[in-house]
Amino acid sequence: MPTTNTTPETLTTIASIGxxxxxxxxxxxxxxxLRSSGKLLFPTFRDGTGTIQGIVxxxxxxxxxxxxxKNLTLESSLIVSGTVSAHPKDPAIFELQVTALTVTQRIPDxxxxxxxxxxxxxxxxxxxRHLWLRTPRQSAILRVRAxxxxxxxxxxxxxxxxxxxxxxxxxxxxxxxxxxxxxxxFGDDKAFLTQSGQLYVxxxxxxxxxxxxxxxxxxxxxxxxxxHLTEFWMIEPEVTYLDLEGLMQLADDFLSHIVTRVLxxxxxxxxxIGKDITKLEAVIAPGPDGERVPFxxxxxxxxxxxxxxxxxxxxxxxxxxxxDDFGSPDETYISNQFSKPVMVHRYPAAxxxxxxxxxxxxxxKALCVDVLAPEGYGEIIGGSQRVDDYDLLHSRIVAHNxxxxxxxxxxxxxxxxxxxxxGFGMGxxxxxxxICGLDHVRETIPFARTLNRIYP
RNA sequence: UCCUGAGUAGCUCAAUGGCAGAGCAUUCGGCUGUUAACCGAAGGGUUGUAGGUUCGAGUCCUACCUCAGGAGCCA
Numbered sequence: 230m231p232t233t234n235t236t237p238e239t240l241t242t243i244a245s246i247g248x249x250x251x252x253x254x255x256x257x258x259x260x261x262x263l264r265s266s267g268k269l270l271f272p273t274f275r276d277g278t279g280t281i282q283g284i285v286x287x288x289x290x291x292x293x294x295x296x297x298x299k300n301l302t303l304e305s306s307l308i309v310s311g312t313v314s315a316h317p318k319d320p321a322i323f324e325l326q327v328t329a330l331t332v333t334q335r336i337p338d339x340x341x342x343x344x345x346x347x348x349x350x351x352x353x354x355x356x357x358r359h360l361w362l363r364t365p366r367q368s369a370i371l372r373v374r375a376x377x378x379x380x381x382x383x384x385x386x387x388x389x390x391x392x393x394x395x396x397x398x399x400x401x402x403x404x405x406x407x408x409x410x411x412x413x414x415f416g417d418d419k420a421f422l423t424q425s426g427q428l429y430v431x432x433x434x435x436x437x438x439x440x441x442x443x444x445x446x447x448x449x450x451x452x453x454x455x456x457h458l459t460e461f462w463m464i465e466p467e468v469t470y471l472d473l474e475g476l477m478q479l480a481d482d483f484l485s486h487i488v489t490r491v492l493x494x495x496x497x498x499x500x501x502i503g504k505d506i507t508k509l510e511a512v513i514a515p516g517p518d519g520e521r522v523p524f525x526x527x528x529x530x531x532x533x534x535x536x537x538x539x540x541x542x543x544x545x546x547x548x549x550x551x552x553d554d555f556g557s558p559d560e561t562y563i564s565n566q567f568s569k570p571v572m573v574h575r576y577p578a579a580x581x582x583x584x585x586x587x588x589x590x591x592x593x594k595a596l597c598v599d600v601l602a603p604e605g606y607g608e609i610i611g612g613s614q615r616v617d618d619y620d621l622l623h624s625r626i627v628a629h630n631x632x633x634x635x636x637x638x639x640x641x642x643x644x645x646x647x648x649x650x651x652g653f654g655m656g657x658x659x660x661x662x663x664i665c666g667l668d669h670v671r672e673t674i675p676f677a678r679t680l681n682r683i684y685p
Numbered sequence: 686u687c688c689u690g691a692g693u694a695g696c697u698c699a700a701u702g703g704c705a706g707a708g709c710a711u712u713c714g715g716c717u718g719u720u721a722a723c724c725g726a727a728g729g730g731u732u733g734u735a736g737g738u739u740c741g742a743g744u745c746c747u748a749c750c751u752c753a754g755g756a757g758c759c760a
Binding site (some may be wrong): 264266338454608 | 717723751
């Protein structure tokens with residue numbers, strides 16, 4: 230294949246092409262689309278940073294260049310040079326007056342690129358996910374995802390946290406609830422893919438104070454919805470001497486930072502994706518005096534009452550039963566009442582995990598919080614203050630029928646210098662779906678793993 | 686696991702129980718400002734699988750397979 234002989238000065242990307250108006254530049258990319266009007270060609274190029282339309286009048290270029298481009302197939306790879314100009318109908322859009330073209334690889338006519346520039350079904354697209362990624366909307370989503378992951382890690386890295394990643398292979402079900410992927414571990418033992426690193430980051434927090442983990446998580450539950458993946462990425466901070474109020478403050482600050490970063494550098498991508506940017510701006514909108522407005526907080530009891538009122542008005546089909554967890558329609562309704570993420574705290578301890586600290590003011594409640602994303606995206610963060618008393622944790626493990634011997638190390642954390650501590654976990658894919666306004670998490674990760682799909 | 690819906694050309698979809706169709710894609714031709722460009726022509730089919738009802742099944746019945754999104758559960 231030909232390599233470029235382009236001088237470094239003229240090599241640029243589509244994202245930064247606005248700095249080169251009037252200059253001749255070179256792009257390395259692919260042919261995204263090709264329209265023609267007789268002796269005028271309108272190729273659209275993409276290079277991973279965006280797309281740009283080229284113009285090729287037959288009279289302005291060599292016969293060879295014109296014929297080569299005219300017969301070029303979509304998604305063929307190429308190196309193209311041309312002069313950058315503003316679009317005659319919209320000066321904010323740039324075009325490339327093509328002057329030179331080198332085809333790196335021409336896709337044969339007999340085997341055209343499978344993904345057409347038209348509506349396609351989800352099954353077909355997922356079957357060709359490795360190629361679907363190249364389309365403008367999908368690559369824009371992946372760029373936003375990269376920023377979300379960077380901003381999330383950056384927030385903790387610049388606020389005194391140490392990244393301590395827990396194991397992915399674990400000897401037992403961490404919380405004893407979810408279905409786990411199981412595998413053989415050298416014959417005698419079973420191993421499981423982690424469903425959460427939380428218990429392990431509690432241990433590293435006791436060593437380092439403020440820690441977080443960031444890695445893949447696995448759930449083998451047979452959930453077939455737009456919100457579920459069997460493999461997803463989770464970021465989990467854990468902090469010593471942090472109570473529930475502090476934890477909610479942390480979640481607010483953390484999410485605000487991520488949204489700020491996305492708004493800073495992805496206006497164009499969000500537009501391609503079709504996200505209403507004003508909905509994101511509302512998340513970090515200050516008050517009338519420019520002061521910071523925290524995310525709304527709602528106790529479980531208040532949320533329950535809100536759901537009952539909604540049912541009475543006919544806005545919700547089913548009346549919420551006090552003491553039950555909230556269902557999907559319930560969460561959607563609650564989050565739709567606010568323009569910012571809403572923090573629902575102090576759920577009944579009975580419906581929450583064994584490691585959550587009871588509320589001293591009402592021991593039937595847990596010191597926990599779920600952050601519900603706006604626009605009906607549901608829970609993106611779940612967290613709590615952890616039980617720090619040895620005897621209480623011991624009795625909880627027994628009461629939940631969990632194997633004591635497997636949790637011996639976890640109990641040790643309460644035996645040797647126990648302190649109050651809190652943490653939460655955020656699912657990256659749900660966060661991306663919310664921030665990008667996607668209707669399915671399968672578009673938020675390069676290769677989604679779902680109940681019915683593990684290819685490609 | 687349960688509920689609901691969908692499987693017809695490479696893709697997206699039509700077809701009252703009575704000849705298997707269209708748009709896009711591909712190939713050929715036309716067009717100097719196109720925006721999933723447009724116009725003309727050609728090629729392209731074991732209607733998810735198996736069985737059944739019928740003179741006749743893409744269409745009706747039974748079972749199965751695959752996919753979708755909703756419940757439960759969760760991030």
